[in-house]
Amino acid sequence: MLYDAECPLCTHLRDWLVKQRQLVPLDLVPAGHSRARELFPGLDHAATLSDITVIADGGQVYRGPAAWIACMWALRDHRATAHRMATPAGMRIAKRVVLTAAKYRTARWEEQAWGGAPYRRQDGWTYDREDGWHYEGPRDEPAACDSDCRPAD
Numbered sequence: 408m409l410y411d412a413e414c415p416l417c418t419h420l421r422d423w424l425v426k427q428r429q430l431v432p433l434d435l436v437p438a439g440h441s442r443a444r445e446l447f448p449g450l451d452h453a454a455t456l457s458d459i460t461v462i463a464d465g466g467q468v469y470r471g472p473a474a475w476i477a478c479m480w481a482l483r484d485h486r487a488t489a490h491r492m493a494t495p496a497g498m499r500i501a502k503r504v505v506l507t508a509a510k511y512r513t514a515r516w517e518e519q520a521w522g523g524a525p526y527r528r529q530d531g532w533t534y535d536r537e538d539g540w541h542y543e544g545p546r547d548e549p550a551a552c553d554s555d556c557r558p559a560d
Contacts, residue, residue, distance in 0.1 A: 408478060409460040412437035413528050416511060417459075424478060431481035439532045439542070453540040456532055458509070472501035 408424070411417040421435050436443045438455035447462060454460070454470070461474040469477045472492075480489035491497045527533045531544045 408433055408435050408474070409438040409443055409455045409462070410435060411456060412440070412530075416508060424482075427485070428483040429481055430483050430486065433478065433481055437530070439528070439530050439540075441530075452542065453532075456534075456540045459505070472498060472505045475501055475505060 408421075410421050424433055424435060436446065438460065439452055443450075443455065444452060450460075450462070450468070458470045459474040459478075461469040461477045463469070463477065476489050476492045476498075479485040479492065482489075492501045527543070531542055533541050533543050535541065
């Protein structure tokens, strides 16, 4: 799963995911990080900063509500919920939840880019209110991640 390591909501959800009992191991990698670019060179990494992205073992790419359902499916205590959310009625609920989270994140980026100046992240990604995400290269990229994608010691 690729998540925004500079988003408080995303890191909170990442922390919650790692505490859950997993039936399918989740490898949580910061979106836009060099490790993500190495693991998935053909992926649109700008899109991964705008929307949660899950890449399955078989290479399937899930974004938005489908990605959240895939994460829940991997968790022992939430697999039944994932099956319910995968129905047409459940998908409508999942879409509302993801849209609410997206509105929160967009408001945060725009707040940080207030006054027309783009929001520049440590990992080299820049958010421009008019053009979205662009990669400009890392400043001082964080250390590589271990399997839980916490900075290596």
